[in-house]
Amino acid sequence: MSGAAQSPRFSPKLATTLRGYGAAGLFADLGAGLTVAMVALPLSLAIAIASGAAPGAGLVTAIVAGFLISALGGSRVQIGGPTGAFIVVVYATIANHGFDGLLTATLMAGAILTVAGFLNAGALLRHVPEPVIHGFTGGIAIIIAASQLNDLFGFGAEHVPAELMAKLHALWAARAAFNPQAFLLALGCMALIVLLRRLFPRLPGLLLAVVAASAAVPLLGLDVATIGSRFGTIPASLPAPSLPDLSLARLGEMLPSALVIAFLAGIESLLSAVVADRMIGGNTRPNTEIIAQGVANCASAVMGGLPATGAIARTATNVRAGGRTPVAGMAHALFLLAFMLLAAPLAAYLAMPALAAVLLVAAWNMAEIRHWPSRLRQSRADAALMLLTLVLTAFADLTVAIGAGVVAGLALKHLTGRGGSRPWQTPDR
Numbered sequence: 001m002s003g004a005a006q007s008p009r010f011s012p013k014l015a016t017t018l019r020g021y022g023a024a025g026l027f028a029d030l031g032a033g034l035t036v037a038m039v040a041l042p043l044s045l046a047i048a049i050a051s052g053a054a055p056g057a058g059l060v061t062a063i064v065a066g067f068l069i070s071a072l073g074g075s076r077v078q079i080g081g082p083t084g085a086f087i088v089v090v091y092a093t094i095a096n097h098g099f100d101g102l103l104t105a106t107l108m109a110g111a112i113l114t115v116a117g118f119l120n121a122g123a124l125l126r127h128v129p130e131p132v133i134h135g136f137t138g139g140i141a142i143i144i145a146a147s148q149l150n151d152l153f154g155f156g157a158e159h160v161p162a163e164l165m166a167k168l169h170a171l172w173a174a175r176a177a178f179n180p181q182a183f184l185l186a187l188g189c190m191a192l193i194v195l196l197r198r199l200f201p202r203l204p205g206l207l208l209a210v211v212a213a214s215a216a217v218p219l220l221g222l223d224v225a226t227i228g229s230r231f232g233t234i235p236a237s238l239p240a241p242s243l244p245d246l247s248l249a250r251l252g253e254m255l256p257s258a259l260v261i262a263f264l265a266g267i268e269s270l271l272s273a274v275v276a277d278r279m280i281g282g283n284t285r286p287n288t289e290i291i292a293q294g295v296a297n298c299a300s301a302v303m304g305g306l307p308a309t310g311a312i313a314r315t316a317t318n319v320r321a322g323g324r325t326p327v328a329g330m331a332h333a334l335f336l337l338a339f340m341l342l343a344a345p346l347a348a349y350l351a352m353p354a355l356a357a358v359l360l361v362a363a364w365n366m367a368e369i370r371h372w373p374s375r376l377r378q379s380r381a382d383a384a385l386m387l388l389t390l391v392l393t394a395f396a397d398l399t400v401a402i403g404a405g406v407v408a409g410l411a412l413k414h415l416t417g418r419g420g421s422r423p424w425q426t427p428d429r
Contacts, residue, residue: 109259
C-alpha cells in the first residue's frame, strides 16, 4: 500500500512538531507570529473592505480561522486567513444575497471541505492542471486591481457593480470626482512598500507604509477617506457566535457559492502549503489540511467572519521570519486578537488609499507578470488553457471559469497527454 493509503486522514502537524519543543523554538515562533500579525493586520482589513464587508470581519477571520488552520492543519508553517482570491466571490455573494447569505455559504463550504478531506480530496485537488491555476490567479489579480481603482483615484463612488466591465464603466462615469491627494498618497504608499521590502525585508513593510501614509492625512490636512470616516470604529472584541439561516431554501440558494468557496479554499490552501514545503523541505498532509480548512471556515462563519484559506504571502513571511511549527500561526492569531482588544480604535485612522495600495501591490504579486513570457512560450495548448481561464475569470463568471478551466484541462490532458504539470506532488504523510 502507498504511504497515502496507510496514513490517517486527520493528523495535525501540531501534535508531531511539539515533540522535543523547547524555549528556543517557542521564542522563534513567537517572533515569527508577531511579524506575520503585523503583515496580516492591514491585509485583513483591506481584503474585507474590498469584499464589500465591514473591515472588522477581516480581522475576525484572521483571528478565528487563522488560529484553527494552524492548530489543526497538515502544514508546519501554513498561515491562514482572508485572502485576495476570495474577494470576487465574496463581493458577488454579499451583493446578491446579503452578508447573512455569505455566512451560510461559508458554513456550507466548511462542511463540504471537512467531508472532502475525510474522502481523500487532498489527492484529487492536486490533479488540477497548472495552467488553470495560473490563469485563475491572473484573472483574480485583474479583478482585485480593478476593485481598488475607486480608492486609488479617490472617486468616492458608491454602489460600484461587481462585474468588471460594469465596474470600469461606473468608475469612468465618476472620473470628475478624481482626488489628486488620494492618488498621490496611494502612489507614495506603494512606493514605500516596495522600497521597504527591498531595503529592509525583515521589517513589516506593509504595516509601516500604511501607518506612515495614514499619519500623513492629519499631519498634512489631506482630504482623504479613512476607515473611520467610511465605516466607523472597528469592534474591540470578538462577536458572540451565532448560526446563519440554514433553512432548506437558503441552503439550496447558496449551494453554488458554497461550492466555489470550498474549491478556492482547497486549491489555495494546498498550493500555499506546497510553496511552504519547498521553502523548509517539509511534507504537508493534504487531507488534514483540507479538514482544517473546513473546520476553520465553519468557525469563521459562526463568528461572523469571511471565507479563509492558506495565504501564500503570509506563509512565506512566516518562514522567512523563522517560524517552524504551527505555534507561529497560532501566535499570529493571538497577537491580532490582542490588537483587537487593546487598540482596535486606532484602525479607524487608516487611510483608504493606503489600503488600496496594499491590495494593488498584492494583485501585482499575485499576477506574477515576470513569469508570463515563459508560460506563454509553453505548448500552445497550455498557453490557450491559461488564457481561457484568465479571460473567463476576469470577464465572465467565477463558477464558469473554474468549471470550464478544469474540464478543458483534464480533457486536454487525457487527449494529448498535456495540460500542465501538477502544481503539487507531496504525499499525505
